[in-house]
Amino acid sequence: MAKIGKQTWLYNQQIYVNSTGTAVGPLEAQGPLSNTFDKKYDELHCNQDNWELAERQLMKDSIDACMQRAGKDKSGIDVILAGDLLNQNVTSNYVAKELGLPFLCMFGACSSSMETLATGAALIEGGFAAQALAVVSSHNATAERQFRYPTEYGGQKPKTATFTVTGSGAALISKEKSSIRIEAATIGRVMDYGATDPFDMGSAMAPAAYDTIKTHFSDLGRMPGDYDLIATGDLSGVGTPILRDMLKEDGYDVDEIHNDCGLMIYHSDQPVFSGGSGCGCSAVVTYGKLLSDLEDGIYKRIMVVATGALMSPTMVQQKETIPTIAHAVVFVREEEE
């Protein structure tokens, strides 16, 4: 059986990431990872009439870049797994409508990036697909409008707030050999430690990342030393030290190998409060920088833990707490023949 321990899937078959594609907005393009992105826009509208269309354009661009790099036609994709942050996952649904391919829509807030990838790999493992495409997107302005205030509203945000990444990342996976293999995935549980502040997602999500990472280690009998990098999705400057300290309490010291995509994507002097967030954050950093570093041999085995705050403004206004989740996927480098 491919299930190991409580929550971990160890893929028995060899499943590989064949190609990736990324598209980002202006602030991400000015960030330190700029040269790792395929398509960059210097304006938040991405040449579209409204924010929702802009986000859709980003998702289309990342898929196009991914398929172009793979040198393959979209018609060969057996299933698309996609997610975004908007109500009814409109970005994914409308992009899938244009693609006209079998489509599974997924929502795990910002954890969708690894949720789609882990599920896609499981479908390939089970023989239900030969080629699967996992893609997610987020857009700063669509997220602001849906979860917070109008984009141009002059409300002051606290330093604990995060900044939704404008970007989309896509990955094409199959059994066709490449240098990046998907080794395992740990499916998270919904955690709720009583967070109520929508302007501090980092501390709300840290327990979810902690639970998933701890369970992953115990399921596989591994230690932090087995990884060259553990990257969380968007814990930001607030959640990152909390996660490290939580793991330390259990005897897992990850300080040396842990980083957060939300901290990697922007320069510290960019106006992004405590860091980047959104499913685009973990997706563009993983599918851009991290997997290319893995391919280049900088890493041998990395784990990406995409963290998601399952936040609904209505629930928050009804005085409910914010549940969170984190899904992890392990990538290993394999020598190509």
Add this chain to the structure above:
Amino acid sequence: MSDKFDQKQYQNTIKTYQPKPNYLANCIKAFIVGGLICVIGEALTDFYMKVFDFSEKEAGNPTVTTLILIAALMTGFGVYDKLGQFAGAGSAVPVTGFANSITSAALEHKSEGLVLGVATNLFKLAGSVIVFGVVAAYILGMLRYALQHMF
């Protein structure tokens, strides 16, 4: 695992991880920006009194209108939200903040059409200000009326 990160303790524990807002700096920034907006308002009143020979009372309405226009334009050009992040209450409390809340909602919902988009959402943020403004005015008005007739 110790009690520190226990589910019940968690919300207390994380307070040490959250960056503290600098209340003093925020107050000073709000004072300066809010004060500057008022200075501009005073200058506008003087301008209308001198140039158009308005009385001080008459100059009030064009002053407010001009401030609203400036704030609406700044919102459209994408400047007011940056000012708001810097100044906090300094740019939120004056009439310009009210104008920003309406203009930003109008811009945001423009893509949904003029009636159900702009018109319906125009007072999305400002609506509560109006509701409580009207309620407070009503209560104070009744109190004033009652007091006047009692004494």
